[in-house]
Amino acid sequence: MAQPTHIGFQSKVLTANDLINGEVVYLSAEGQWVKAFANAKLFTNDVAANEASAQAETQQNQIVSAFLTNARIGQNGVPEPTHMRERFRANGPSNRFLGKQADAARLRGE
Amino acid sequence: MYRYSDFDRAFLTRRNQQFRDQVARRISGALTEDEFRPLRLMNGLYLQLHAYMLRVAVPYGALNSRQMNALADIADRWDEGYGHITTRQNIQFNWPKLCDVPDILDALAAVDMHATQTSGNCVRAVTADHFAGAAADEIADPRPTAELIRQWFADHPEFAFLPRKFKFAVTGSDHDRAVIKVHDIGLQLVRNASGAPGYRVLIGGGLGRTPMIARLIREFLPQADLLPYIEAVLAVYNQIGRRDNKYKARIKITVHEHKIETIRAMVEQRFLEQSAYFDGADQVLLAEIERNFTPPAYKSSGSGGFEATLASDPIFRSFVDTNTAQHKNPDYAIVSVSLKKHGDTPGDISSAQMRVIAKLAKTYSYDDLRFSHEQNIVLPHVAKSDLKTVHATLKEAGLATANIGLISDIIACPGMDYCDLATARSIPVAQDIANRFDALKLERDIGPLKIKISGCINACGHHHVGHIGILGLEKAGVESYQITLGGDGSEDAAIGKPVGPGFSAQAILPAIETLIDTYLDLRGDPSESFRALFQRLGMTPFKHALYGQEARTNAA
Structure with a gap:
């Protein structure tokens, strides 16, 4: 379920693609562009979300096509996507073990 | 095959230098994405879900071993060790980095290849019969014509900003393996009653959200009139094609709205004007191109056991x-x-x-x-x-699968596993169908059958012309697959019609099995193909099988 704190506002994260390698990135609470959806900052009101979105427009030498996407707090207490498209963006293709899922496995030493 | 001239090489080198500079300026921040996007698209570089994607042009699908080896080297050095061949006879790399793309384009240029005009509202890479120059049923080789069109419309200033993209397909056989009837212009090489070479010209075909079968605009166009005539078609389209609505901008809508008779009259008028600018140099060029396509010196060894x-x-x-x-x-x-x-x-x-x-x-x-x-x-x-x-x-090499033209020889677009536009996945559906019918050992018994799957309404997977078409959509946040039947991509081209409500990701494979069971039950004898049976009996038995009492619980 979504975790709206403002009535009618679906919580969101700000996402984009990295300019150089095209990888999906998310804006973290520290203002960095990070690779994991779980490390994204969850926006719970539209003022902050829109401000961050506008700020991203000034970071054209780091990222491409930033947009806000719906998110919720998952069972392990971190943000997760609500829509299947964002689940694919957050993991990689389902037909090949490439992209983020492979990077995460490498980090885990698999 | 076509050999590049010094002019071709110099042109590509210059073009690649320009793009290298543009990429550098994008990375430095001197160019915004809005400024850079049209420049990268002109060079075949897209941004997809997980990464950039480079679409490399393979004109009419033809290449030599040196070029193929270069593609392998690119896959290993700058990508993930593989490539994806598309319904435009091109190859796509799914994981290149922006900073590497100028080097990739140089590596392509070194073997006379490029990625230009694989995107944008221009004349796209020309496709042709993949059996060109070899098929027993061929009247004339379509490759010289396809190459002439490629060269003529490379960076053609008048047609760089058409209302929408524009695709040619060329065949030299009566049996159409190039799906010319669903292209903006489809050309069939023919000979008239006195044996003179020319073209049967079709326009306004297309798939996507408004699928249309092309209309005949000229029964016989003499060979020498090709360029002025197709320039006339493009000029008329350029002038009256709709630029107000992206979804009504393809020439198929122009032909549909103005009627073929009006378009034909306008094209013929324009053709008269256009012809005056052609002094025969184009036919000299065609003759030069044709010399690149002489048949190989076949050995006469018999069939050797x-x-x-x-x-x-x-x-x-x-x-x-x-x-x-x-x-x-x-x-x-x-x-x-x-x-x-x-x-x-x-x-x-x-x-x-x-x-x-x-x-x-x-x-x-x-x-x-x-x-x-x-x-x-x-x-x-x-x-x-x-x-x-x-x-x-x-x-x-794992490349001897004997399934051409059978149920597992499925066209599938990249779908939501890769594509930014997709509404559902295509690849896993194709994998499930292929695995299932392989396990049942039914493929050969089922016989010729074309299944085509698209992951969105844009129809890159040609689902409209599949004998069984599958269109992946999103419904209430989950994948939903609509089945169409009755489509065909040959000289008898037809657009398939939806059989009924869509199926969930879990229910689509059982639904395909139901269709096949129905076909096997109803066919008169094994020589009656799925397509032939559908033409004989129509939609009803399939609809009944899918949505009858038993199947209803599976429908999503």
């Missing part, structure tokens, strides 16, 4: 049955290499497999190979006496 091997080796026989086609030289065969091994991604090919096919093409097919729009690879000229060796080599 081919029939005996065929009789004694059932696996080889089954490969020959499905994966070879009749060559114009009776001692030769056209070999289709399936990129549809059961459970694999349709159209994907590893760098190692690319090198195997390159070597086979060089050794056994006069250094000629083709990418087909059905996402397979063709070795067009293999001596029958070499077939056994070719088969054995393919088998070792």
Whole structure:
């Protein structure tokens, strides 16, 4: 379920693609562009979300096509996507073990 | 095949230098994405879900071993070790980094290849019959015409900003393997009553959200009139094509709204004006191009024990049955290499497999190979006496799947596994269908059947012309698959019609099985194909089977 704190506002994260390698990135609470959806900052009101979105427009030498996407707090207490498209963006293709899922496995030493 | 001139090479070098500079300026921040996007698209560079994607042009799908090896090197050095062959006879790399793309384009240019005009509202890479120059039923080779069109419309200033993208397809046979009836312009090479060469010209075909079968605009266009005539078509479209609505901007809508008679009159008028600018230089160019496409010097070795091997080796026989086609030289065969091994991604090919096919093409097919729009690879000229060796080599490389034209030879677009526009996945659906019917060992019994899957309404997977078409949509946040029946992509082209409500990701495979069971139950004898049965009985039995009492619980 979504975790709206403002009535009618679906919580969101700000996402984009990295300019150089095209990888999906998310804006973290520290203002960095990070690779994991779980490390994204969850926006719970539209003022902050829109401000961050506008700020991203000034970071054209780091990222491409930033947009806000719906998110919720998952069972392990971190943000997760609500829509299947964002689940694919957050993991990689389902037909090949490439992209983020492979990077995460490498980090885990698999 | 076509050999680049010094002019071609200088043009590409200059173009690549420009793009290298543009990429540098984008990375430095001097260019915004809004400024850069049209520049990268002009060079075939898209941004997809997980990464950039580089679409490399393979004009009319033809390449030699050197080019294929270069693609393998690019896959290994700058990508993830594979490429994806598309329904435009092109190849896409799914994981390049922006900073590497200028080097990739230089590596392509070194083997006379490029990625220009694989995107944008211009004349796109021209497609043609993948059996060109080899098919027994061919009247004339479509490749010189396709090459002439490619050259003429490369950076053509008048047609750089058309209302929408524009696709040509060319065939030289009555039996249409190039799906010309769903292209903006479809050309069929023909001869008139006195034997003079020319073209049958079709316009306004297309798939996407408004599928249309092309209309005949000229029954016979003399060969020498080709360029002024198609320039006239493009000029009329450029002038009256709709720019107010992206979804009504293709020429199929222009033809539909103005009616073919009006368009024909306008084109003929414009053609008279346009002809005055052509002084025959284009025909000199065509003659030069034609010299690049002389038939190979076939050896006359007979079939070299081919029939005996065929009789004694059932696996080889089954490969020959499905994966070879009749060559114009009776001692030769056209070999289709399936990129549809059961459970694999349709159209994907590893760098190692690319090198195997390159070597086979060089050794056994006069250094000629083709990418087909059905996402397979063709070795067009293999001596029958070499077939056994070719088969054995393919088998070792996992490339000998004997399923061309069967239920598992599925066209599937990249879908939501890669594509930014997709509304559902295509690849897993294709994998499930292929695996299931392989496990049932029913493929050969089912016989010729074309399943085509698109992951969104844009129809890159040609689902409208599949005998069974599958369209992946999103419904309430989950994948939903709509089935169409009655489509066909041959000279009898037809647009399939939806059979009823869509199916969930879990229910789509059982639904396809239901359709096949229905077909097997109802066919008069095994020689009646799925398509023929559908033409005889129509939608009703399939609809009943899918949505009757029992199937209703599966419908999503």
